[in-house]
Amino acid sequence: MSRRLFTVGPVEVREELTRAMSRPMIIHRGKEYKQLHQGIVEKLRKVLDTDMEIVFVGASASGLLEGCSRCGIRKRALGLSNGSFGKRWIDISASNGKEVEACEVPWGSPLLPDDFASVLDESFDAVHFVSNESSTGILNPTRDIVDAIRERSDALVMVDGVTAVGGTDLRLRSLDVDALVFGTQKALDLPPGIAIAAVSQRLLDRAAGAEGAGYYFNIHELAEKNAENYALTTPPVSLMYGLDAQLDRMLEEGMPARYRRHQEMAALVRGWAQGRDGLYAPEGYRSDTISVINKGGMPFEAFHSALKEKGYEISNGYGKIKDSTFRIGHMGDLTVDDIKELIGRMDETLEELA
DSSP, X not given: OOOEXXXXXXXXXOHHHHHHTTSOOOOTTSHHHHHHHHHHHHHHHHHHTOOSEEEEEESOHHHHHHHHHHHHOSSEEEEEESSHHHHHHHHHXXXXXXXXXXXXXXXXXXXXXXXXXXXXXXXXXXXXXXXXXXXXXXXXXXXXXHHHHHHHOOOEEEEEOTTTTTTSOOOGGGOOOSEEEEESSSTTOSOSOEEEEEEOHHHHHHHHTOTTOOSTTOHHHHHHHHTTTOOSSOOOHHHHHHHHHHHHHHHHHOHHHHHHHHHHHHHHHHHHHHTTTOBSSOTTSBOSSEEEEEXXXXXXXXXXXXXXXXXXXXXXXXXXXXXXXXEEEOOTTOOHHHHHHHHHHHHHHHHHHO
């Protein structure tokens, strides 16, 4: 049985995008490919409102998080975390032989400058953190964090924007970061398979001389090929067709309108949750793409099973709060009417289980 996805990702993909991905295959060393590649880079810059270098590769976003760790950390990094995915990046850096000091704040709290002010010093050559922590539904105050790092250090600043980009305006043009990493399967509303990063010249310069940078996720090598409008290795051309079409759709909608739509969808879900057992994330720091909702006494397994029978799927909790929360994704090409429909079905299902 097919179900509508209101999950944290992968997300529901519109039929017109699946049609775009069914276009005939082309070789990835020809003129047609170069035009496709160049167009995607130009459109990504417009969507992100940036002049930064854009690199992408066939992978989940974790691939370019690893690339940032391998290419961007000379020796020692500060890893900021308030959830599963901040901790994952810390683990990625450590598994690649980098010395990482973890600065972890309690789950359910946002990352704030005071959390790392006494720790950050010139011994760190990079800092990384997650902007929108999807395990907790917290949108960290990204600009405040970046500004506070810049006041104290000249370390590279690398940001996981996986569940923010496309649904939350991070104002990248004036955000002084060295990497913003994301993927196709979240708020870009496409299948998983392409990792994308906007990177600074500082990161590119460091990557050019990085020891142990590897090959597949080598940001310097990716950027060198990107300058020729080619991929480093065989790219997922079909998914690139979908990305090209989706970027056109996003630009046609207009990014301010897209961000407002995400805020409106988030407000509906928050209102529904606050009428029950509430949200896990504190007010003022709640994500516009994902809501993490307290289960309370809800029989979640029975509720979710019945909801799926009606053709709707949401997400379970994640990490250490898996058993006490569940998650609803309200991102990508979902609409306010879609969210209202979901809420109606959830209310209906809960009444049936009462």
